[in-house]
Amino acid sequence: MNARILGDEAEREGKAGATLVTKRFFSLDGKTYEDGTLPAKTKELLGLVASMVLRCDDCIAYHVDQCVKVGVSDEELWESFDVALIVGGSIVIPHLRRGVEFLDQARAAVAASGSNPG
Amino acid sequence: MNARILGDEAEREGKAGATLVTKRFFSLDGKTYEDGTLPAKTKELLGLVASMVLRCDDCIAYHVDQCVKVGVSDEELWESFDVALIVGGSIVIPHLRRGVEFLDQARAAVAASGSNPG
Amino acid sequence: MNARILGDEAEREGKAGATLVTKRFFSLDGKTYEDGTLPAKTKELLGLVASMVLRCDDCIAYHVDQCVKVGVSDEELWESFDVALIVGGSIVIPHLRRGVEFLDQARAAVAASGSNPG
Amino acid sequence: MNARILGDEAEREGKAGATLVTKRFFSLDGKTYEDGTLPAKTKELLGLVASMVLRCDDCIAYHVDQCVKVGVSDEELWESFDVALIVGGSIVIPHLRRGVEFLDQARAAVAASGSNPG
Amino acid sequence: MNARILGDEAEREGKAGATLVTKRFFSLDGKTYEDGTLPAKTKELLGLVASMVLRCDDCIAYHVDQCVKVGVSDEELWESFDVALIVGGSIVIPHLRRGVEFLDQARAAVAASGSNPG
Amino acid sequence: MNARILGDEAEREGKAGATLVTKRFFSLDGKTYEDGTLPAKTKELLGLVASMVLRCDDCIAYHVDQCVKVGVSDEELWESFDVALIVGGSIVIPHLRRGVEFLDQARAAVAASGSNPG
Numbered sequence: 273m274n275a276r277i278l279g280d281e282a283e284r285e286g287k288a289g290a291t292l293v294t295k296r297f298f299s300l301d302g303k304t305y306e307d308g309t310l311p312a313k314t315k316e317l318l319g320l321v322a323s324m325v326l327r328c329d330d331c332i333a334y335h336v337d338q339c340v341k342v343g344v345s346d347e348e349l350w351e352s353f354d355v356a357l358i359v360g361g362s363i364v365i366p367h368l369r370r371g372v373e374f375l376d377q378a379r380a381a382v383a384a385s386g387s388n389p390g
Numbered sequence: 391m392n393a394r395i396l397g398d399e400a401e402r403e404g405k406a407g408a409t410l411v412t413k414r415f416f417s418l419d420g421k422t423y424e425d426g427t428l429p430a431k432t433k434e435l436l437g438l439v440a441s442m443v444l445r446c447d448d449c450i451a452y453h454v455d456q457c458v459k460v461g462v463s464d465e466e467l468w469e470s471f472d473v474a475l476i477v478g479g480s481i482v483i484p485h486l487r488r489g490v491e492f493l494d495q496a497r498a499a500v501a502a503s504g505s506n507p508g
Numbered sequence: 509m510n511a512r513i514l515g516d517e518a519e520r521e522g523k524a525g526a527t528l529v530t531k532r533f534f535s536l537d538g539k540t541y542e543d544g545t546l547p548a549k550t551k552e553l554l555g556l557v558a559s560m561v562l563r564c565d566d567c568i569a570y571h572v573d574q575c576v577k578v579g580v581s582d583e584e585l586w587e588s589f590d591v592a593l594i595v596g597g598s599i600v601i602p603h604l605r606r607g608v609e610f611l612d613q614a615r616a617a618v619a620a621s622g623s624n625p626g
Numbered sequence: 627m628n629a630r631i632l633g634d635e636a637e638r639e640g641k642a643g644a645t646l647v648t649k650r651f652f653s654l655d656g657k658t659y660e661d662g663t664l665p666a667k668t669k670e671l672l673g674l675v676a677s678m679v680l681r682c683d684d685c686i687a688y689h690v691d692q693c694v695k696v697g698v699s700d701e702e703l704w705e706s707f708d709v710a711l712i713v714g715g716s717i718v719i720p721h722l723r724r725g726v727e728f729l730d731q732a733r734a735a736v737a738a739s740g741s742n743p744g
Numbered sequence: 745m746n747a748r749i750l751g752d753e754a755e756r757e758g759k760a761g762a763t764l765v766t767k768r769f770f771s772l773d774g775k776t777y778e779d780g781t782l783p784a785k786t787k788e789l790l791g792l793v794a795s796m797v798l799r800c801d802d803c804i805a806y807h808v809d810q811c812v813k814v815g816v817s818d819e820e821l822w823e824s825f826d827v828a829l830i831v832g833g834s835i836v837i838p839h840l841r842r843g844v845e846f847l848d849q850a851r852a853a854v855a856a857s858g859s860n861p862g
Numbered sequence: 863m864n865a866r867i868l869g870d871e872a873e874r875e876g877k878a879g880a881t882l883v884t885k886r887f888f889s890l891d892g893k894t895y896e897d898g899t900l901p902a903k904t905k906e907l908l909g910l911v912a913s914m915v916l917r918c919d920d921c922i923a924y925h926v927d928q929c930v931k932v933g934v935s936d937e938e939l940w941e942s943f944d945v946a947l948i949v950g951g952s953i954v955i956p957h958l959r960r961g962v963e964f965l966d967q968a969r970a971a972v973a974a975s976g977s978n979p980g
Contacts (some may be wrong), residue, residue, distance in 0.1 A: 277841065277844060297829055300476060300890070304883050317432065318470055318473040319477060321436045321439060322439050323477065331837075346641065351433065352436055357597070358419055360444070362655045363682050366685065369627045372631060376630075391608070391609075394612075395604075405612070406581075409587060410657075415654060418651060441599065446602060448602035464878035468878055472883040476833060477835055479835070481797075481916050486884075490863070513959070525940070527780075527943075532772055537955075540765050546702050550668055553668065554672060554675045558676060562713070562714070592676065596676070708765040711951070714953065715947070715948060717798050717803060719770075720800060782938050787945060790946075797915060819898075819899040823900045831912040
């Protein structure tokens, strides 16, 4: 889908694609989570909790994956889920359940590949 | 207001107050931000970003104050503001402005009292 | 403000006012809370909890007032606050505080007028 | 999924599970809808309307089921849908449609089992 | 589903259906997007952007279809996506992706039918 | 406040200011509403309706002002209010009222200055 949105004309099969504003927003979005004064690990947790209280499953899946990649532990994730649940209330519960599913999948994928993201 | 909501009958001047459910929620809310595997500093930043994307000024003021108390630096706050702004969009801007005002007030209060929260 | 929005041209001082769509919506909004299979009392509590989880103080003030007018007790209101708080999370707390303030004001106004809304 | 989140270590297959904060929240969530000054029936309708305006289909499915279990009539449900629709707007319509589907399924399940939840 | 909600008793198979409030709301919803001082084209774009920042995929699909029917160009849609993305932030991205999928499907359906909606 | 956030060190009185991510976001936000395939007039209406359904008064005030500056008529604004009200529901009403106040102030300011924004 990114090629359809951000790609060149061939990738978009001649269809109109994203404007410059949208392209720059996507690029800015990537920069936001790079290591800075705060480590990427903390920024990914911030992105995850923001996604949970705003209740966006695709965004939760993405940030759980990123958290696993940058070495966040399960205990750190569960304490972050606490904040999302208390701030956002029971309406967050279905998304917390899916967050746990995404986490189990991400850990299983790492185990299957034999790599150590920590 | 907390005495009116959570206090004993005298504090509530004979009026009905919070149920047990509400009292327990308030207590749980306090426990959420205590040091754990994640330090209180990180948890306060998670609470702050959640409050910013949900756009609650009272909650932002509270978490900015807590961040200053547990020693979060201005640079760490600005990088957290980035996440809130990118995830939540321009609708967050008025709340980011107020977040900066709350921060300036909290730093000024610390300077006036001569204490060093860091 | 209602005259400015819904009134005739004289009331609007010659300015453009609400379209037919907006006028009909306002009228439909009024009908929603009339006694039906569910009593007005329950409908006002539904409107109140919806307003609390969506965090609209003007709407909370309005429905608290209506609840007092149709005879909802403080205990019933506190149990409704529970639902709003648990569903909506700590982000609802500032609005719950203001809901209690609105309630105290509404009860005081009734006491001052000598009427009994129950 | 509840066993994965709230269960003991065997149920979690050795994985980290919910913190004490999350466990207590789940327990508090259950207590919120018990009979009190307001009957469970009214509280479930409050939970349903809150879920509809916040647009959480899993939560709507859960509360529709609970409403059927505690004996809420279809007419009472439709009047509650009115409040959700008017407060929350046309954005609620897809969730109202799904609420009706959940209701038809819950009534069919009751009819199939021969029990009478009212 | 509309027959189940809005239809007569036969269409509803004897089940309770929408109240008068809900029926009138559906009718008002239809009137909102008719040509007025603003053309239907602009109103559909307003409905689309509102649906994107509120993140309702069913509503986005509906308004993208309507936009195609009333002759909105791809370039106009992409500039509207910009506004939704900047106002609503990265949380809108998954919905923008689905908006593009809906658009490609709507254009393909038009091409297959040989009609020209512009 | 913009100088405090986006300005150079002197303007920020030595305090830490916005990161590059936040600065670029502000710049992108400005570009979003420039004339393109869609005229600025339509884009401002899109920004206004998005702000109304997300219920941000500062954002509504800003876009109403911009609408007046780029020559949107009152009739066009009222039809845009319709879309916001129908999509977002009665929770939008307090913001619609304030939108009308902002409009009256913006028109009065234009009348006082003798200019004609249309």
